[in-house]
Amino acid sequence: MSEWLESAITRAQGINDWLAPKRAHALDLLAKTKWPTRKTEAWRYTPLRPVERTPAKVIRDKVDLSPVVIADLSAIEVVFVNGQFDQAQLAKTLPAGLSIALGADLNAAQQADALTAFSTIKPERHIFGLINDALAQDVVVVSVAEGVEITQPVRISSLLSLGAESHTRVQVVLAAGSKLTVIEDIQAQGDSLNTAFVEYNIAANARLEHYRFALQTGSNVAVGGSHFNLHDHAKMNSTIVGFGSELSRLDTDIIHAGEFADAKLNAMYLLDGKELFDLHATVEHAMPNGKTEENVRCIVADRSRAVFNGRIHIHRDAQKTLAELNNRNLLLSDKAEINTKPELEIYADDVKCAHGATVAQIDKQALYYLQTRGVSRSKAQVMLNFGFINELIDLMPNAALAEWIRPIIRERFAQMEVK
């Protein structure tokens, strides 16, 4: 077991709050879990050295940080600074039907519900999820009442100052027929460590539009997850944008717990330098007539390393499932590395399921075509790389977010090119 984990466990043992039974359970499981090594399949390509030697520490002093401004986006802000929920940054009045509160501040009945629901969607196999269960100091609960459509997006920001450690946790509950957009954003200033986990329970006929921006770079360690539970006719559309860092790992789980649920997941990550980004995306089709469409695209430059594990598990009762997984990767350097592993496990006999994974270099014909029009080779490469990702950005339902992220990605490609 690592020294860091030992200290985390000691800290967790000192917490005594409304989540005590769940925290104790997580600590029990952690005690039985072996610290992952290269021989642990789920961490094979993602060494945990940066966590083992991290000097990041819990900063209790109040630090003033606020989320980046996104033009034309008027969001309801849920802000964590170094792991602490900053109540002052939350609007005093919320749209009718939407409630956002610290779990500790809920009334007894609400708190009992939140306690029951806590950590039921996120699978127990995620070791950092268990650490988050035990350590997340401020747990925020976001809920939308039955049939209510909230037009203003809710943005959950995890902000970290230099050298900070943070464990943030949010439970999002969409009641039947409701509609909500949630943006998860992590902004870290360096040498930090964070685990950011969000669980979504999407009731019958409810619709979730979801974004997760993991744009930490450099010496930040980010290990987190977004986990979704879909009931009958529920729909979700998720977009993930990631830059790598010393260690970036994201686990997503989508569970089709009801029939006729519909999940879309578009993920893109762009890595440079010695960065690493690892996406483990699991889809569980537990019930019939579900639909999943997953597109994952990755560009690796320089000596960076990308890991993608895309598992689709179709249970025996999940007849008439439609599932598609497409993973395309672009290598910009001989020294960059891509480890991709689509895994389909199908136990139902009447399903349509397709997957594909490709690793390619830049399209030489397209490069030549652009050059014959006078565009320089380096500029043409940037355009083509951008084009590869832009196809997924074009699919983002929120135009303000698409317009915000486009120049950021373009800028990153321009930097990649200099080397």
Added chain:
Amino acid sequence: MSNTNSLLTIKDLHASVEEKQIIKGLDLDIKPGEVHAIMGPNGAGKSTLGYVLSGRDGYSVESGSVTLDGEDLLEMETEERARAGLFLAFQYPVEIPGVSNLEFLKASVDAQREARGEEAISSADFLKEAKAACKQVNLPVAFLKRGVNEGFSGGEKKRNELMQMLLLKPKLCILDETDSGLDIDALQVVAEGVNSQRSADRSFIVVTHYQRLLDYIKPDFVHVLSDGKIVKSGDASLALELEAQGYSWLQKEPSEDELEG
């Protein structure tokens, strides 16, 4: 033929693809404003000529010289050739999903402006120009927002090539089998577009297998390319002769080992 006043001069050009010789001693001299048709059977090296002149990777020149406006074309990178005024309209324009046609066109125009020491054109001004060009080639303006050539029909792709030509205003246009895959209506639109661009300081090389295109784009000269060489040159009437008699009378020995036309 003399170099003075010539726009393009090709002398004794030998070029190969993957170590296979395709162009075997080609001479051509084009003056400003002239339209030259290059005809020939499949495998004669017609498309190869366009690729060699534009500097495509994998196409290597073994000997000979090519000058554009007196400058050594073969010394230049592909993009420098374009900035020097060379334009190749592709037989099979490339689809580039994710890169919008408008972005592609503006990047092309800006690259050439930059080479001339001019500033990038403003987005608003460019949009106006691009819309006008769309109209001229009969493409809906919505095509500016789509990925480059993505899902375009054959005719739409050729009109998109033409639109690029209108915006880039090159000195020398090489039209590579522009007629292939076009029905007669589409052919007329493209031909009208080309004719509208004919001027005293712009020259064309029209590469085609069939005489049909030359009914609409009247050439000043017609050359027959066979086995990597120009074997016969004449005026527009040569094209009609070829239409009537085919190419076989020009080929002393059939080329069995050629790669492409």
